[in-house]
Amino acid sequence: MLTVLNVLSAASILFVVALGLEVVLGIMGVINMAHPGLMAVGAYASLEASRRGVGTVLAMLLGALAVAVAGALLEPLLRRLYSRPLDTILATWGLSLVITQLIILAFGQAPVPFDGPGDGLTTIAGTAFSSYRLALIGVAVVLGLALQALVRFTRAGLLARAVMANEDLSRSVGVNTSRVRTTTFALGAGLAGLSGALIAPLAPLEPYLGVGYLIPAFLVVLLAGRSIGGLAVAVVVLSTTQTLVALHTSSIVAGIVLVVVAMLLLRLRPQGLLRGAAA
């Protein structure tokens, strides 16, 4: 039971972190290496808000909002890079560095704990487990469903899907594709900030908190193809692999195995786990 909960907890955290990347990479086809920096901003912003007496949930939402706004402002500047994918990787990576250094200048490099919500245990089927982590599993499910609903049932989601399916035709039909891109990027950034804020109570905050998640998140997004359902499947598969391997060997080996397994899966199914085999 504990293993199952551990897997679900790890999967839900990875899911939440990867959602923002999925939105930006899946819809816009942009590789956003600034993701870890944006996560850190969300985490520290919500920390700051809660220090000033704002309730935890509201603080997290404010943190996410701050990052979304930053994303909306940044996207037009990044636009000229879209035709050069390698340079997009580099520039956004540099951006991540700039962001984390700014955080260090503001908050210092020493880990800062986010007290409060992280404590507390609940007992399920005889096993004691962190209440917060359990709540996170719920949050991940809700977020995933909400995003699916947004994409499937709203006009904004329709426009985003139209741009993803055929950008030229969207333009010919009267859709302001620049605005769709900026909004999508802002959403992705906001999700990055939210995920940073959500994982903040789990461990003391430090400026590079997002970097450790970057690689698993990217691998999972590549495996997911362009579907949120695919993302859910991918996180469960990879988290299960990692947890089981870590149980029997060590976390280092688990990390290596994770990368190798993910790469092999990608070779076999370049379109994503749900879509199908290599053409």
Place this chain on the structure above:
Amino acid sequence: MTGRVLSGLGRRPALTITAVIAIVVALTAGNGYYTLQLLSVACLYGVLAISLDLCWGYTGILSLGHAVFFGIGDYGVAYFGTRIGRGGSITPDPSVGSMLLGLLAGLLVAGAVAVLVGLLAFSGPSSDPLFPSVVTLALTVIGYTVALGMTRLGKDSGLFGYQLWPDRSVAWYVALAALLLVVLLGARILVRSDFGLLMKAIRDNELRCRFLGYPTSRVKLAVFVGSALLAAFAGGVYGAYQGVVSPPLLNFLFATEILIWVAVGGRGSLYGPVIGAVVLQVLGARLNAEFPFAWLLVLGALLVLVVTLLPDGLYPTVQSLISRLIDRRRTTGSSPDRTERELVEAEVVGAGGPVQLPGTAVVEIADVHRSFGALQVLKGVDLTVLAGEILCLVGPNGAGKTTLLGVLSDGTTAFSGQIVLRLPQQTNLAGQTPGRLTRLGVGRKFQAPNLFDGLTVGETMCLAARRGRLPLPWRRSRRIEIGPEALRILEASGLADRIDVRVSTLTHGLKQALELAAAVALRPRLVLLDEPTAGLTVEERAAVGALLRELAAGGMTVVLVEHDFAFVRGIADRMAVLHDGRTKVVGPVAEVADSPLVREIYLGVAR
């Protein structure tokens, strides 16, 4: 040999050597131990920067974690330069022998890791640029965790105190500066050789390289592993010099710094990254002490700005500004430091073997089907191409003309039916890679000009004329041997006078001509041309028509896709009409062009 070495130094070797020695010596005078040490380390960072530039700047492989190889080299030397005592304590125990052993170990491990990463990242049909970036970044995380966790490697404090000859700082400095110069020289010879051309071509347009017959995945693997070995070597020497290593050396922050040296200095220029590494290292040491986090902030901002606004980096930008100010006679578009290449006609180049008799079948296409997912494009094409003829494929959009050419130039595409080539040996098309087809004698010109922007006309022809044979890393051919037809095309179009002109600056008509020349450079038996007159003026079309007639007269079989009927009537022997994925009519041009079926297909007009 000496000649080649000297030419690697540029136009005035004596002057360059004197200047370099002067700078090296001048820096030693009056500088304390600290500055000498800074400069020595900077030299090693210069070597590291060169390794990344070769990998990324010249071949287009973005390695986000190159620091790992540097770190492996250092850890290798550290491992053999220290001794583990009873109770787990680690004491330094350096000697020349142990250093060499450590260096070897580091090279072996780095090489093995690079091979594994390369096989994961570069094999497979389409090399996604994200792959190597993510994998190398993952390497830094893994490497960092491994180093952090191993007791024998000193865990989080790392290993220290194992430096060799700590009291000979001036001697070390001179030796390291010499090492940097030797590496720089070697790298320069490499990038200016024909192999260097191939590296740049892969960076600019890997798919086209494959169609020229080159095994690009293998080349990328070789460059990546070589670059990793060079980085590991630099790391090992660094270990022998500094005697210190700890996990952060493997981490992404250091790896990002290396990227910044190369990006800011100027990717693909060798000198830029070296200058970038040295200057940023020296500056960084000063500023980092006073404002530790601000320096990284500045570096990060620099990276973003340079990549977004000045992608070439500072050195090439400054260089072109200076050359524009100083040398006004330099023609626009010609690249600096290019020694003249000559185009030479060669009789021997060719697929070899007897020429086919005119009228015999060269390609037999029987009942070919090809689908893209659910969409069926070719639904049963039957066609025979005769030796020495000019056959024109016409038909409405979506009829499958380009798809058919695509199948003929790449036998690994999925199709059903039979295609037999007789060039003149009988070969089944199915399964033949573009490279093998090129060697069998099939040339292809793509629909839109699809060349290498960073190369000159001469360099493109040099690559095209090699039939996919890998060039040696030091040979720089001055004579480019191509078939008489290609030479004719280059002379007729005026490209022969523009051998040193960059492809990116050519007009559209000249690019089409270069494409044509590259397609026939190897004297193929069968030439496949997709819309050779697209975008050309009337005069240019007439010129292309004349060239094609000459090619056919010389024995080449030409299959072309065209829409310009006036052009087709002037040069083609036979015409094949494709409609809705099938061959509808095949026959002499005049007959087919006037047939009522063609009218109906094109105009919807019944007669």
Place this chain on the structure above:
Amino acid sequence: MSLQVQNLSAGYGSAVVVRDVSLTVRSGECHALLGRNGMGKTTLVKAVLGLLPARTGTVSVAGTDVTGRPPYRIVRRGVGYAPQEAALFGDLTVAENLRVHPGGRRIGLTDSEHPVHWFPVLEQRLTQRAGTLSGGEQKMLNLVRALSCRPQVLVLDEISEGLQPSAVDRVRELIELERTRRPLTVLLVEQNLDFALSLAGTVTVLSAGTARFTAGTADPATRTRVLESFAL
């Protein structure tokens, strides 16, 4: 709403495909642009709509110069465009394809005047993914989508291509019906001569990127001139 093109040149990359083309379509008229494939018709249309930059020349819609404006602004003035290739959102359903047009003038699917009612086969497939439709059905969807925003200018690029003669007739009838409902300016790009001549009042023949001649279809000599210029 009139459409006026003057001295327009455009192309892809280094190639100039359309050279110095001028044509005028007065409000309510139907003008056909003829020529074989590869002669620049689609390039011209894309440049008119702002999907390709105009290297020289101007484009005016209803008297206003729209050269260089982003396509979505030009189209929102009331242009319905049915492109020749990549003409639908394959991953979206048929109904969703018809809803992408920005609101305002868009006809609701339940409205009896919605052009989808003209093709029952589409009505039956509203929830089906558009990418799974047959080639002919996709063309019909393309036309219906272009008409679903009550356009004042209709631009159709090879709408008859690949359609059975009966379907071509239906398309013609629908266009004529729409022209009775409101003043509709139509720019028809075609290879199918008879279809074009049956709808258009004026034709312009494009060859190798330049306009060869323009003539009225009322004149019986026009058809012969067009056939000759095709030089088949």
